[in-house]
Amino acid sequence: MKQILSKLRNFLMRYGERIFLIIILLCIFSAALLVRLQPLKWGYYLTEFDPYYQYYMARWVSSHGWTGFIEWFRWGIDKRFWYPYGRHISKTSLPGVAFIGAFSYLTLKTFGIDVDLMEVCAVVPAVMGALTTVLVFLLGSILESEISGLIAASILSLNYAFLSRTIAGFYDDESIAIPLLVLGLYFFLKSIKKQGIKNVIWAILAGIAFGYIVWTWGASTYVINMLALYMFLIFLLHKETRELVKSYLVTIAIITLFVILVPKRGFHYLMTLNYYLIWLTCILSVLYLIGGKRISKSLYKVTRVIFIIALVGALALLITGRYYGLSSRYLSVLNPFLRAKIPLVASVGEHRVPTWASLFLDFQIALVLALFDLYLEVKELTRERLLIIVYFLTSFYAACSMVRLAILAAPAIAVLAGIGTSRIFKSIHSVLVSKPKKTRKAHVRKEHIALTLFILFILLVIPNALPYLSSYSGTPSLIVSASLPASTNYNYELLDWLSALAWIADNVPEDAVIASWWDYGYWISVIGNRTSVCDNGTLNSTQIRLVATAFLSNETVALKIFRRLNVKYVVVFEPYQVPRLLSYYYYAYAPNPQGYGDFGKSTWMARIAFGYGEEDNYIVEVRVSYGRSVEVLLLPANTERARNAVLYKMIFMHTDKISLFITDVGVVQMLKNYGFSFKCMAENGTLIDYTPPSFEELKYFKLVYESEPNGYVRIFEIIYPEENT
Numbered sequence: 089m090k091q092i093l094s095k096l097r098n099f100l101m102r103y104g105e106r107i108f109l110i111i112i113l114l115c116i117f118s119a120a121l122l123v124r125l126q127p128l129k130w131g132y133y134l135t136e137f138d139p140y141y142q143y144y145m146a147r148w149v150s151s152h153g154w155t156g157f158i159e160w161f162r163w164g165i166d167k168r169f170w171y172p173y174g175r176h177i178s179k180t181s182l183p184g185v186a187f188i189g190a191f192s193y194l195t196l197k198t199f200g201i202d203v204d205l206m207e208v209c210a211v212v213p214a215v216m217g218a219l220t221t222v223l224v225f226l227l228g229s230i231l232e233s234e235i236s237g238l239i240a241a242s243i244l245s246l247n248y249a250f251l252s253r254t255i256a257g258f259y260d261d262e263s264i265a266i267p268l269l270v271l272g273l274y275f276f277l278k279s280i281k282k283q284g285i286k287n288v289i290w291a292i293l294a295g296i297a298f299g300y301i302v303w304t305w306g307a308s309t310y311v312i313n314m315l316a317l318y319m320f321l322i323f324l325l326h327k328e329t330r331e332l333v334k335s336y337l338v339t340i341a342i343i344t345l346f347v348i349l350v351p352k353r354g355f356h357y358l359m360t361l362n363y364y365l366i367w368l369t370c371i372l373s374v375l376y377l378i379g380g381k382r383i384s385k386s387l388y389k390v391t392r393v394i395f396i397i398a399l400v401g402a403l404a405l406l407i408t409g410r411y412y413g414l415s416s417r418y419l420s421v422l423n424p425f426l427r428a429k430i431p432l433v434a435s436v437g438e439h440r441v442p443t444w445a446s447l448f449l450d451f452q453i454a455l456v457l458a459l460f461d462l463y464l465e466v467k468e469l470t471r472e473r474l475l476i477i478v479y480f481l482t483s484f485y486a487a488c489s490m491v492r493l494a495i496l497a498a499p500a501i502a503v504l505a506g507i508g509t510s511r512i513f514k515s516i517h518s519v520l521v522s523k524p525k526k527t528r529k530a531h532v533r534k535e536h537i538a539l540t541l542f543i544l545f546i547l548l549v550i551p552n553a554l555p556y557l558s559s560y561s562g563t564p565s566l567i568v569s570a571s572l573p574a575s576t577n578y579n580y581e582l583l584d585w586l587s588a589l590a591w592i593a594d595n596v597p598e599d600a601v602i603a604s605w606w607d608y609g610y611w612i613s614v615i616g617n618r619t620s621v622c623d624n625g626t627l628n629s630t631q632i633r634l635v636a637t638a639f640l641s642n643e644t645v646a647l648k649i650f651r652r653l654n655v656k657y658v659v660v661f662e663p664y665q666v667p668r669l670l671s672y673y674y675y676a677y678a679p680n681p682q683g684y685g686d687f688g689k690s691t692w693m694a695r696i697a698f699g700y701g702e703e704d705n706y707i708v709e710v711r712v713s714y715g716r717s718v719e720v721l722l723l724p725a726n727t728e729r730a731r732n733a734v735l736y737k738m739i740f741m742h743t744d745k746i747s748l749f750i751t752d753v754g755v756v757q758m759l760k761n762y763g764f765s766f767k768c769m770a771e772n773g774t775l776i777d778y779t780p781p782s783f784e785e786l787k788y789f790k791l792v793y794e795s796e797p798n799g800y801v802r803i804f805e806i807i808y809p810e811e812n813t
Contacts, residue, residue, distance in 0.1 A: 600656040677748065
């Protein structure tokens, strides 16, 4: 017994610290995973819209078995999407996310585990999000210390920005690409620290990680160019080494191979501005390897000249508009002011510019600690630290430009905050263990240090326990809550989209074409299993403009457009609400005041179809008041365009479920008689009485289904004139 205890004691003395570290890391991983799995209590559903397209591809791949991973590259035009032209899947899509889901599913089936593909796709993002905490630990450890890595992992595990796009059901690009980005950075840093064959092996692994991002995420352009910018700064600061240059060239070579192999990119991608900086840094790297130290100083001078020329050239191309290969979405991140000129990009909520308040809510005190450490990193600049600095600055700029990209900056902020916090702890520890010297300066008291540690702990931990955390992780998927944000007390009272999609799958003819606003295209095609004319891929802006025009035009124009697209059914969505102020006195419905439905989105339909400023012909803000109580509503304008708009006639049609609207002329007049005031803004800036429009009945659009239980989704069948004869 004594021998056993002695061996155990020796084992713990030797490996105890390592075991303790692993236990802490497992706890962080488990906490991150459990939080991300919370949405599954509402069922195994995917959230948002794009994940359903990823699921569609994963289903196709897995249906072909293990050969499906090869067959995908030969997948041609699928008429289920963007009818009548269809969508060339392999040339317009990236397979990375679908491959992960299909591979996981087929592997589990191979080992005899009976699971549904939807269940696998719902769980994958949560697992990958939790796994990223481990990868961030590795990144923090290689940059500073294991303590830094643990703090970084704990910060990222419950970070709001990262959590929102790695919860169960968010089966989309970011949930796979961000873990790969962190893994690739770790491999690259390992590579530049090694020599010989190890240097090349780690570089190959980095290239594979970054390369798979090319197959996964449209924003892989950022990842490649971030590496190229880092390398350019290395030459500019004269910090290059043969190991670093070889690592970069090997990594870029592997990435380029991935670029060539995926049809959406291919060889032509290498000739666009996306590869502008990559080619430049590769040329500099090759020159350095050939000339070595003999041309190192000359190369340093040349790099400065090239930097100025490249910067001026890039700015000239952007100003003149000759930016071949750069998408409008990518350009709008570089220059947020361009978004105002591209209504289709600006219409997406996740493309908006975030406020400082939202950024601080996403990152809390970690952002302050990251900025503090950034100053220290710049002071102690090394090749390794320069990489995390470039990553932080570029990703934080992107996060400040587009709210969706906050997730991109989350790992960088977590790592810098972890390093900064560990440095604070290290400084405090040095004070605690040092003996006070007899100087005139007062020694720091231990009570002050304890208070500092306590405050720092509160600032780091408490924000993660706030109710905001539940709003990010504990709410149901959008398809379960009728595309509306729901609370953690949700009780399945908003199943309208699920009921409508089930009705479509069971009752609409298989060859029928369905039109809707593009937001719901993937749901209709994948869950409803019917052909749609536009979807969340927004591949054909002309077709989206046609649908917008049809919705906001009279029946004659709408019929011409829908006939051209061979549309037989039209789906509209409006989550009607009784206004808060009105609910105390009368029960009449109004469009959703937050604009979640098609009525609110018709503002963007008008801008896309007819141009900025045209939305005033369709929607007005109405100030409804009763005594001292005031509520602002979005209501249809009393104009000829609004009165004739097919979409508005569909939304404001009286049915058995919804028989009264606040926009009814009689309702408004009665409420005015009871003391309510309805005011809207005139063109000269004065307030005038609001008079609601009167809508005529639709002649060629027949309501065939109204969703359960609330009637938020309405499905109309088009009865073309010749069908009446």
